[in-house]
Amino acid sequence: MGAGHHHQLYRAGDTLVHRLPPQCKLAAVAAFAMAVVATPREWFAAFGTYALLLAGVVLLARIPPGFVLRRMAIEIPFVVFALAIPFVGTGERVSPLGLSLSLPGLWAAWNILAKATLGVVASIVLAATTEPRLMLLGAQRLRLPPMLVQIAMFMLRYLDVIMDEMRRMRVARESRGFTARDVRHIPVIARSAGALFIRSYERGERVHLAMLSRGYTGSMPVIQDLTASARQWLLAGTLPGAALAVLLGTALFGTGGVGA
Amino acid sequence: MTASLEVSRLAYAYPDGTQALFGVDLRIERGERVALLGPNGAGKTTLVMHLNGILTAGHGTVSVAGLPVAKGSMQEIRRRVGLVFQDPDDQLFMPTVREDVAFGPANLGVRGEELQQRVKDALERVGMLEAIDRPPHHLSFGQRRRVAVATVLAMEPEILVLDEPSSNLDPASRRELAEILRSLDVTVLMVTHDLPYALELCERSLILSGGVIAADGPTREILSDAGLLAAHRLELPYGFTVGRGEET
Ligand SMILES: Nc1ncnc2c1ncn2[C@@H]1O[C@H](COP(=O)(O)OP(=O)(O)O)[C@@H](O)[C@H]1O
Numbered sequence: 328m329g330a331g332h333h334h335q336l337y338r339a340g341d342t343l344v345h346r347l348p349p350q351c352k353l354a355a356v357a358a359f360a361m362a363v364v365a366t367p368r369e370w371f372a373a374f375g376t377y378a379l380l381l382a383g384v385v386l387l388a389r390i391p392p393g394f395v396l397r398r399m400a401i402e403i404p405f406v407v408f409a410l411a412i413p414f415v416g417t418g419e420r421v422s423p424l425g426l427s428l429s430l431p432g433l434w435a436a437w438n439i440l441a442k443a444t445l446g447v448v449a450s451i452v453l454a455a456t457t458e459p460r461l462m463l464l465g466a467q468r469l470r471l472p473p474m475l476v477q478i479a480m481f482m483l484r485y486l487d488v489i490m491d492e493m494r495r496m497r498v499a500r501e502s503r504g505f506t507a508r509d510v511r512h513i514p515v516i517a518r519s520a521g522a523l524f525i526r527s528y529e530r531g532e533r534v535h536l537a538m539l540s541r542g543y544t545g546s547m548p549v550i551q552d553l554t555a556s557a558r559q560w561l562l563a564g565t566l567p568g569a570a571l572a573v574l575l576g577t578a579l580f581g582t583g584g585v586g587a
Numbered sequence: 588m589t590a591s592l593e594v595s596r597l598a599y600a601y602p603d604g605t606q607a608l609f610g611v612d613l614r615i616e617r618g619e620r621v622a623l624l625g626p627n628g629a630g631k632t633t634l635v636m637h638l639n640g641i642l643t644a645g646h647g648t649v650s651v652a653g654l655p656v657a658k659g660s661m662q663e664i665r666r667r668v669g670l671v672f673q674d675p676d677d678q679l680f681m682p683t684v685r686e687d688v689a690f691g692p693a694n695l696g697v698r699g700e701e702l703q704q705r706v707k708d709a710l711e712r713v714g715m716l717e718a719i720d721r722p723p724h725h726l727s728f729g730q731r732r733r734v735a736v737a738t739v740l741a742m743e744p745e746i747l748v749l750d751e752p753s754s755n756l757d758p759a760s761r762r763e764l765a766e767i768l769r770s771l772d773v774t775v776l777m778v779t780h781d782l783p784y785a786l787e788l789c790e791r792s793l794i795l796s797g798g799v800i801a802a803d804g805p806t807r808e809i810l811s812d813a814g815l816l817a818a819h820r821l822e823l824p825y826g827f828t829v830g831r832g833e834e835t
């Protein structure tokens with residue numbers, strides 16, 4: 328079975344960060360991301376401080392830097408996109424090393440890269456210290472739409488089952504001499520996808536019956552009590568709190584960087 | 588005494604017109620273990636779905652420990668009837684075993700320490716306590732089926748209804764499940780076409796065929812009646828014989 332491929336973001340541990348209730352961490356990361364996004368792109372020092380704050384959390388959670396770096400690969404499409412902007416951008420141009428680059432394009436690229444990187448790292452830290460199912464329970468506690476949370480919960484549970492079904496169908500195709508090589512094979516793959524959809528749909532119906540049989544009335548019952556203490560909220564608030572302090576401090580006293 | 592389960596003149600047609608049940612009568616006393624035998628398409632699953640109100644009778648009645656299955660009594664009926672589905676992957680839909688076993692009692696309003704205790708007790712009874720924090724898809728098929736049994740035991744049912752419990756099990760898992768079922772002191776209705784399993788676990792058997800109960804009696808007698816079995820497309824495995832009455 329394709330066991331656990333989608334769990335590899337999580338890294339078991341027993342640190343302060345791991346132990347925080349998931350809803351506190353989710354809210355903290357969201358607030359931190361908002362502070363980052365609200366920061367004007369010229370405030371280099373502020374971005375530097377945010378990076379240091381995140382590094383502090385990584386250290387506290389005992390996550391090896393390599394673990395974070397490898398998972399940052401998810402950002403590569405954005406990086407490629409950002410790097411293209413100075414070449415295709417318009418406006419005032421500069422030419423370091425003989426390249427002709429757009430100055431507004433350079434600023435735009437920096438803006439995207441800095442903010443996306445901080446956001447991605449914060450999310451990686453969150454995912455590395457919070458089991459997926461707890462993340463969903465946290466989302467439930469934060470009153471995210473229950474339907475969405477339940478859908479995500481079922482995806483978490485059935486991803487492996489569906490992947491396995493998909494693999495069995497591929498084996499069945501291939502053992503009858505079929506391998507997908509070019510576009511003419513797309514209809515066959517499409518029919519398989521259709522069959523997979525029907526199977527998954529039927530499973531959904533059976534699961535629904537199983538849920539009804541055990542007294543389900545439309546909302547997930549509270550199974551694990553995840554109440555967070557004021558202390559835990561305060562602790563989780565440290566990261567966005569510090570980021571907000573940097574943001575406001577720079578706005579008031581203007582020690583941000585070149586443009587401030 | 589009221590029966591654990593009483594079904595009378597139950598008839599049902601699917602919305603597409605397929606008439607699956609033609610008037611089923613049966614009565615199961617408290618503490619009995621009964622096998623419901625029948626060929627594919629006999630209406631076994633359809634009958635099972637009526638027992639906890641997933642399907643509502645077109646005609647006739649079902650009552651569980653005296654309580655009729657009806658719109659108003661659904662929550663209590665579903666507590667009383669523990670349905671174990673054929674595919675444990677349908678039954679185990681939560682991210683961990685603990686949450687899955689807790690799902691039923693939590694829906695009934697059980698919370699906190701009592702909920703945790705029920706989960707542990709139920710898992711203990713099927714010998715799966717050590718898997719409590721594992722995700723269901725990391726368990727073997729046999730283990731998943733045992734956890735599926737635990738999910739309904741946690742609701743403290745009046746009657747346990749199992750749809751094809753021995754299907755897809757290897758011989759060892761099959762035996763383990765039999766031992767577990769024998770150790771439980773609840774009323775059991777076991778749907779199966781695994782005749783040796785019925786003989787092993789149930790003193791009494793019913794044959795459902797063509798949407799009606801075609802036979803009802805001691806399992807040994809039913810399985811030794813070759814003509815009866817053949818008439819309902821039931822077959823003992825090759826080389827397996829059941830002597831009538833005397834020990835084999
Ligand atoms: N959802 C459905 N819609 C229409 N007919 C159905 C449906 N499910 C089952 N049937 C039909 O009802 C009859 C009884 O089926 P079922 O109860 O599943 O039998 P068993 O479980 O004994 O194999 C069969 O003829 C089957 O084709």
Ligand SMILES: [Mg+2]
Nearest residue numbers: 631632633750
């Ligand atoms: Mg069936």
